[in-house]
Amino acid sequence: MLTKTFRAISSLLAAALLLGTAMPAFSALAQQEDADASITVPVFERTALRTGPGDTYAQIDSLPAGASVTLLERNRAGTWLHVIAPGAGEGGADLNGWLLSGYLTLENVRFSQVPVNDSIADADLSAVSSPDLASLYAVPVVPTINSAMREVFARGLEAGNNPNVIAKIGDCNTATGLFLAPIASGAYDLGPYDHFQDSIDFFAESFANNSEAARIGFNAIAVFDPLWANRDRCLANESPLSCEFRRINPSVAVIMFGQNDMRVLNSEQYDQYIRQIVDTALMQNIIPVLTTFTSDQADEELFPRSLRYNLIMVAIAREYGVPLINFWSAARILPRYGIGEDNAHLTASGTRVNFATGHEARYGASLHNLLVLQALDEIYNAIIADARG
Amino acid sequence: MPSSPMRADEHLFCGICANAVQFARDVAGGENPVKVLFVLLAASLALILTGCAGEGDPAKAVESYLQAVVQSDADAMRGLTCAALEAQVQDRASSFAAVDASLDGLSCARSGADGSYTLVTCQGAIVIDYGAENSRIPLGTYRAIREDGDWKMCGEG
Numbered sequence: 001m002l003t004k005t006f007r008a009i010s011s012l013l014a015a016a017l018l019l020g021t022a023m024p025a026f027s028a029l030a031q032q033e034d035a036d037a038s039i040t041v042p043v044f045e046r047t048a049l050r051t052g053p054g055d056t057y058a059q060i061d062s063l064p065a066g067a068s069v070t071l072l073e074r075n076r077a078g079t080w081l082h083v084i085a086p087g088a089g090e091g092g093a094d095l096n097g098w099l100l101s102g103y104l105t106l107e108n109v110r111f112s113q114v115p116v117n118d119s120i121a122d123a124d125l126s127a128v129s130s131p132d133l134a135s136l137y138a139v140p141v142v143p144t145i146n147s148a149m150r151e152v153f154a155r156g157l158e159a160g161n162n163p164n165v166i167a168k169i170g171d172c173n174t175a176t177g178l179f180l181a182p183i184a185s186g187a188y189d190l191g192p193y194d195h196f197q198d199s200i201d202f203f204a205e206s207f208a209n210n211s212e213a214a215r216i217g218f219n220a221i222a223v224f225d226p227l228w229a230n231r232d233r234c235l236a237n238e239s240p241l242s243c244e245f246r247r248i249n250p251s252v253a254v255i256m257f258g259q260n261d262m263r264v265l266n267s268e269q270y271d272q273y274i275r276q277i278v279d280t281a282l283m284q285n286i287i288p289v290l291t292t293f294t295s296d297q298a299d300e301e302l303f304p305r306s307l308r309y310n311l312i313m314v315a316i317a318r319e320y321g322v323p324l325i326n327f328w329s330a331a332r333i334l335p336r337y338g339i340g341e342d343n344a345h346l347t348a349s350g351t352r353v354n355f356a357t358g359h360e361a362r363y364g365a366s367l368h369n370l371l372v373l374q375a376l377d378e379i380y381n382a383i384i385a386d387a388r389g
Numbered sequence: 390m391p392s393s394p395m396r397a398d399e400h401l402f403c404g405i406c407a408n409a410v411q412f413a414r415d416v417a418g419g420e421n422p423v424k425v426l427f428v429l430l431a432a433s434l435a436l437i438l439t440g441c442a443g444e445g446d447p448a449k450a451v452e453s454y455l456q457a458v459v460q461s462d463a464d465a466m467r468g469l470t471c472a473a474l475e476a477q478v479q480d481r482a483s484s485f486a487a488v489d490a491s492l493d494g495l496s497c498a499r500s501g502a503d504g505s506y507t508l509v510t511c512q513g514a515i516v517i518d519y520g521a522e523n524s525r526i527p528l529g530t531y532r533a534i535r536e537d538g539d540w541k542m543c544g545e546g
Binding site for chain 2: 172175215216217219221222224225226227228229230231232236237238260263264265269342344345
């Protein structure tokens with residue numbers, strides 16, 4: 001009996017020892033597999049390597065076209081990638097930093113497989129001297145969806161809102177056929193942003209809607225003025241905003257005003273009417289997704305105004321606890337900040353939504369599309385995906 | 390003689406013209422229809438020559454109002470807006486200030502009544518030009534009301 005017990009214990013010990021000896025080997029194997037799974041991609045156009053995912057972070061170096069980098073992680077929006085550039089530093093040292101994903105060839109990369117770094121901020125505020133700039137840079141590019149918005153969405157469903165319908169509210173940069181609409185007809189290439197596919201499938205049909213509440217020349221006041229409403233589609237005395245909400249019963253409203261507003265409205269009017277838009281949406285249990293607008297930093301007259309108006313937008317989003325896309329901040333890295341020479345229309349290329357060739361790192365309209373899709377994806381994942389099982 | 394309520398067909402006339410019948414009777418010195426008609430014709434001719442006919446027409450008032458809107462002319466809009474909507478004039482002017490707007494094919498005509506309002510339906514569109522883009526807002530039906538002897542635009546019909 002004793003012998004049997006001894007043998008059993010010995011066997012257990014032997015097994016434990018064997019396992020203990022083998023574990024480092026298993027671990028090494030796993031690491032090897034991780035290393036094999038690491039993704040190395042080429043840079044296709046010279047780009048800056050920075051200490052973090054934003055233009056305010058210090059530049060470490062620049063990488064020439066053809067340099068190879070190994071992907072480590074990405075920011076939430078996917079617009080910046082944390083990489084190692086083997087041997088690219090002085091004396092052949094590896095460089096470790098962040099660069100714009102749009103300057104890499106990412107044909108075989110799927111961002112759903114790239115870890116997200118949620119802890120690093122979108123801007124290095126210590127490098128920003130102006131308080132207004134710092135306040136604006138401090139706002140995350142991609143919003144998170146809070147429980148209050150989940151409740152808004154749920155109440156909206158009870159009231160008959162269409163869960164998969166979004167309303168587009170804004171000026172020419174929202175009314176343009178380049179904003180989301182190509183996605184509805186399949187004219188899009190997500191490139192590495194494969195993780196958007198489920199939310200796109202859910203919302204895409206409504207992207208084709210020609211919104212009554214988005215028109216060239218619109219400002220935050222015009223959307224309440226029945227004279228701007230298309231009388232062929234809207235009721236007597238119905239504002240474009242009410243008309244649009246009545247016609248499509250959306251669950252989400254994507255809102256961007258500012259380009260025209262800063263030219264013709266005073267800041268009190270802008271504040272008043274953006275609030276009124278948010279109030280109108282929330283009263284109908286529609287999630288209002290606010291968006292800051294980009295502006296040309298070289299325009300000495302309009303740029304300071306754009307900061308003030310964007311900060312109003314930020315303050316309203318905070319006060320109401322509604323999602324805000326910080327397009328202004330993300331667009332700082334775009335050529336001409338993503339705005340045309342008229343300092344009104346977003347720069348664009350082609351009529352497809354194309355994230356496969358880095359358009360989102362070059363054109364305002366592309367980056368706008370990307371960030372709105374990201375925000376809708378956040379809403380989808382926070383509210384809808386679980387409910388759909 | 391007590392003044393009678395204005396009949397619908399009398400809405401065609403401006404403040405002066407509205408009392409034209411009574412005026413003609415007074416001038417003609419009685420009810421002789423030939424004399425009254427003569428005075429009316431003479432008065433009408435005089436009013437047309439002095440350009441008053443446009444101000445007396447709700448359709449013309451709405452047309453003038455729309456012209457003022459596309460020019461973002463708040464002062465002119467104020468003079469053509471009913472008291473109830475006067476507070477909205479500046480906002481509407483501001484909403485059109487950022488764009489180059491014009492009217493295409495504007496033609497308004499009286500189309501009915503809505504309580505104390507006269508309805509005016511307009512053909513044509515507001516055309517918004519903004520850089521290389523433009524868009525059209527089809528015109529619709531508007532309400533007009535007479536205040537202080539003048540026709541004023543007073544909302545959508």
